[in-house]
Amino acid sequence: MIFNFSDFHFPDRPVRLYPDTPEHPWILEVGFGDGRFWPHFAASFPEAPNYLGVEISGTSLLKAERRLRAAGLGNAVLTRLPATPLIREVVPPGALDAIVVNFPDPWPKAGHEEHRLLRVPFFRLAASRLKPGGAVLLTTDHEEYFEFACREAEASGVMAVHLTKSPPPAALETKYARKWRDLGLDPRHARFVPTLPASALASEFPTTAARFPDSEDVPAVPHAILTLPADFAPTAFAKHTARGGVTRDNPDGWTVVLLDLYASLGKDGWVALAHVVEGELTQEVLVGITAREDGSHLVRLSRFGGPVVTPGVKAAVGVLTGWLEGQGARVTHRGY
Ligand SMILES: C[S@@+](CC[C@H](N)C(=O)[O-])C[C@H]1O[C@@H](n2cnc3c(N)ncnc32)[C@H](O)[C@@H]1O
Known part of the structure; x- marks a missing residue:
């Protein structure tokens, strides 16, 4: 199998x-x-x-x-x-x-x-x-x-x-x-x-939830809620890289590269493609930015491709949120 x-x-x-x-x-x-x-x-x-x-x-x-x-x-x-x-x-x-x-x-x-x-x-x-x-x-x-x-x-x-x-x-x-x-x-x-x-x-190679949560224990899909500036309509996107997450249990930390941003034709929103590197493990994930009824936007990890919600994948949602803040967005909730 x-x-x-x-x-x-x-x-x-x-x-x-x-x-x-x-x-x-x-x-x-x-x-x-x-x-x-x-x-x-x-x-x-x-x-x-x-x-x-x-x-x-x-x-x-x-x-x-x-x-x-x-x-x-x-x-x-x-x-x-x-x-x-x-x-x-x-x-x-x-x-x-x-x-x-x-x-x-x-x-x-x-x-x-x-x-x-x-x-x-x-x-x-x-x-x-x-x-x-x-x-x-x-x-x-x-x-x-x-x-x-x-x-x-x-x-x-x-x-x-x-x-x-x-x-x-x-x-x-x-x-x-x-x-x-x-x-x-x-x-x-x-x-x-x-x-x-x-x-x-055992302590050199822990398999603790702190390092890598069991897929059954992941509480919620990483997300954020924010208000985009009224004139947010990106026409260009430059690759954006961030690093972090180095701890004793996770000495490699993570690197997140925001590779691209796609406009949605079906919904009021966008999808970002992020490359996440944690040591030898790499995952490509999609993070959606979709309009909510109250005019705010939800930034949320897509389940597409079945990503494993590692610290780096959670960070990808944070990195995109941070990038949007740099574009003038105001964050009202962080769930990552
Ligand atoms: C020289 S081939 C030998 C294949 C097979 N064992 C045999 O004897 O015919 C080496 C294999 O190891 C795989 N490989 C290389 N690095 C690997 C890694 N880090 N993890 C898993 N497989 C790996 C390669 O894709 C390749 O199929």
């Missing part, structure tokens, strides 16, 4: 994601590509574990979903997101049996190491989300990235590196495994096993 980010709870639970099999092991795969690993790996268990697959390519997502459906793997959730925010926001502490990474993008050019997934912050986050006895399983053909990942795991201070000769056979069935095999390259394999219990890292 394909999940959008807004379909998850923060954090989520196996009993909600896999209601028929909540007690099965829970395995997460990062960058599943066209989805060949999971049917092979699942078949090596007496009963298929619960699967959470995360991938940034939309084409791969659709290919993998078709493959898993054809294999009859019902207890599988696939999502198109970068791995880090998904693991951090959706997976509760100490919940996963394994995180599988097969043939990650190696970013081989000098100076591009910062784009690599398997660096110290990822290993610390992974250790906070794995069960006792869980592990990160890496298989790659890229010797230099392999050595790099092993060094980073050790430098994380929370992972022991176990080198094993043979990867799980399923990891040799992926598209990239076949590609490198055809070129005569041998993959390397490592298991990274946490040396601390997940609870020891």
Whole structure:
């Protein structure tokens, strides 16, 4: 089943994601590509574990979903997101049996190491989300990235590196495994096993409502009420950027870029398009400005696209409201 980010709870639970099999092991795969690993790996268990697959390519997502459906793997959730925010926001502490990474993008050019997934912050986050006895399983053909990942795991201070000769056979069935095999390259394999219990890292990676409210607990759609100046009729719009929201629980804070403003033909009002960045998580949201009967206007987050109401998304309503104040609007109510 394909999940959008807004379909998850923060954090989520196996009993909600896999209601028929909540007690099965829970395995997460990062960058599943066209989805060949999971049917092979699942078949090596007496009963298929619960699967959470995360991938940034939309084409791969659709290919993998078709493959898993054809294999009859019902207890599988696939999502198109970068791995880090998904693991951090959706997976509760100490919940996963394994995180599988097969043939990650190696970013081989000098100076591009910062784009690599398997660096110290990822290993610390992974250790906070794995069960006792869980592990990160890496298989790659890229010797230099392999050595790099092993060094980073050790430098994380929370992972022991176990080198094993043979990867799980399923990891040799992926598209990239076949590609490198055809070129005569041998993959390397490592298991990274946490040396601390997940609870020891809980404060470093909180999943608290303060940082990221559970979608069920969001009280109201962020909004404001204001009176626009009588002559408000924008004919031009310059991109507007604002930053803020840095707290201990949310060290990245948010960046909101108001990208454009569209006039409505159906209603007396406008719609603003905002780009919201919170660490690796980005969302594009619409915020409406619609006339009320008393002549004031309501500035409100649109539900279009199912945005997750993060601190940054709330801030987008505030940033637009602030921009309108700069155009002469008078705010009478703030609900964001
Ligand atoms: C080299 S491919 C390997 C695909 C597959 N594992 C295989 O072995 O055939 C790397 C995959 O990781 C995905 N990817 C890269 N960065 C990612 C991230 N931060 N989160 C999730 N997926 C990511 C890419 O879109 C790509 O499909």
